Amino acid sequence: MSKTRLIVAAAAASLVGGAVAAGTLDDVKAKGFIQCGVSTGLVGFANPDADGNWNGFDVDYCRALAGAVFGDPEAVKFTPTTGKTRFTALSSGEVDVLARNTTWTFSRDADLKLTFVGINYYDGQGFMTHASLGVESAHDLDGATICIQTGTTTELNLADFFRANNMSYEPVPIETNAEAREQFFAEACDVYTTDRSGLAATRATAEDPEALIVLPEIISKEPLGPLVRHGDDEWADIARWVLNALIIAEEKGITAANVDSMASSTNDPEVARLLGVEGEYGGMIGLSADWAANAIRARGNYAEIFDNNIGPDTAIGLSRGVNALYTEGGILYAPPFR
């Protein structure tokens, strides 16, 4: 299965590659929709509902991007990718943007020739285990069997963590979150490790979430963000500033509901610039003047997207933590819009 897929992907990489050099924005406009790579199904981040509509934190970023480019948040198609296939899908041109809780690392940026456009979720790798095992710390995990998704940074962090602490473990490599759940819930592995947001999402869908505990240790920095291919700076700018626009919108209190009234009545020059009332900022990135207003109109600002998908009132129940705005004790910070 995956061998064929990889070969097809490699072949596609060699054939489609030619089209990649041309402007992604022009290609996207010509085909009329954005192809967005998401995960194969992680509740809260990217998951199709019973009708096949994709929902989630990463999905909503793509909808905002579609709003900015086309003024229509539905002008986006989703490609589910596994941890293994995601980068090939992006560099072969199969997807235009990858929003799949992907960790920004040096080698992915430099060696894999990808461009991370920002960070939409500051995460860290954690461990989830069965409460009945009586484990209280990751340092008690010597000899444990650990389920882990292949092709992720968590796989490397795990090897480093256990090596540094002189402990042994038995890795059980798996392809998707669904397979991990099957093995973990049947206790074929003692521990499931991935980003803590992913653990929370998996725990939320367990039959009895109380029987599972997330251990206190965070063993890595996992800055997650959307990414595009190297070499198309115009498209990267669009992807970067859609994300920034959503964060600035939260800062300025612009929501999906009040974006129109804000645009007509604002006295704040930065809001006026952002919403296209003042200046020609949309033209600088090849979009219409109201691109940011359309992006915000799609699914709301950063806070709205967070709260609707993974916030405290959802089944996932993540608090903002370090992902709060810098003005509210977090580290979320967008460059000035001018």
Added chain:
Amino acid sequence: MSEKRSAPSRQPFRIGMLLYDTRYRSLTIQVIALMGFMLLVAWLISNTIQNLNSLGKDVSFDFLRQPSSYDINQHLLEYDSRSSHLRASMVGLLNTLLVAVLGCTLATVVGVLIGVLRLSRNWIVARLMTIYIEGFRNVPVLLWIVFFMAILIETLPRPRDFRGDDATASMLLGDSVALTNRGVYVPEPLFSNSLGDVPILGWFSISLDLITLLIVLFVGITGAGMIRRRAERRQAETGVRPVTWPIRLGLIAIPPLVLLYLLGFHLGFPELKGFNFSGGIYMRNSMIALWLALSFYTAAFIAENVRAGIMAVSKGQTEAAYSLGLRPGITMSLVVLPQALRIIIPPLISQYLNLTKNSSLAIAVGYMDVTGTLGGITLNQTGRELETILLLMLCYLAISLSVSAILNWYNNRVKLKER
């Protein structure tokens, strides 16, 4: 006179003859087709290079020397996360070979059995075998692999069920074998006076105990063979066959037993420690699921090959054997099967190759074969799609060509010698 008659053959060559002369036409078409094919290949290669350039990537195999940074659960070589990507690939390759060898062996045994039983005159046995064959070969092998894995995970007890006074699960065969939903633990052979290991090219080491044991066993079998041949000579000369089996058995069995005693052979039993059992040989359920699924699936095809081979042997052979007074079992093993083998071997080769290549589905259950290490994690962590896929194809090509070379050699030995 003769000069005149041969004149037409000296007709000067004209360019049109390439198309209109039947002697040259097929050649022309072949040359054009070859040129077209080469152009296609050249275009593909130049396109690949050009696109890699435009992506800013080069083709380089240097990544193979970098540390892999990931762990592999089942490694037959010494391996840790500081080892190189090349070593990780080798570990994967050995895992592929392991499951391929185990799979081909079990598939052959099961396949021959099922194939013979399908021809049984017992109605129920024959129909049951038909159900087996049609069931296995008409469902994709990937589903069988996942299905076997699900059975192992969901039905077998967890390691913690073995713990405590009110344990719900217990070990089998006098506390020596543990069946868990993570795999099967069996006793391992240990030597208290071990001879140690010999490193080979600094790459891996082989246990000297094993080598010594194999040498002793080989010498014993060779000696036993010499005694048997002498007995045959004696029988040919005098008509009386001397009783040799106690000597031969002793020659084969006693030296290894003495050696095992000298080496201090004992069994290490698995024990529940912490999260898992430790000690003993740990066969992960990913390997067991993959092995069983591939074997039973391929066995269905082999069974059909065996049935075809047996049915192709003329019925007269069986009747002749019966008329000589041979019983059905002996007839099958001494008369029919040796002849059927000639028909069975060639398709058997392709079944072995299929099994080996199907083992690349291993990642579905998390078995770290060469597709999982080189074509999976290494590809993903280094981003070298082209290089890793090329190496991977080379690996499978090498395995397949070797298997097929060995079996072709065997086929040449058993096939009907025609003069």
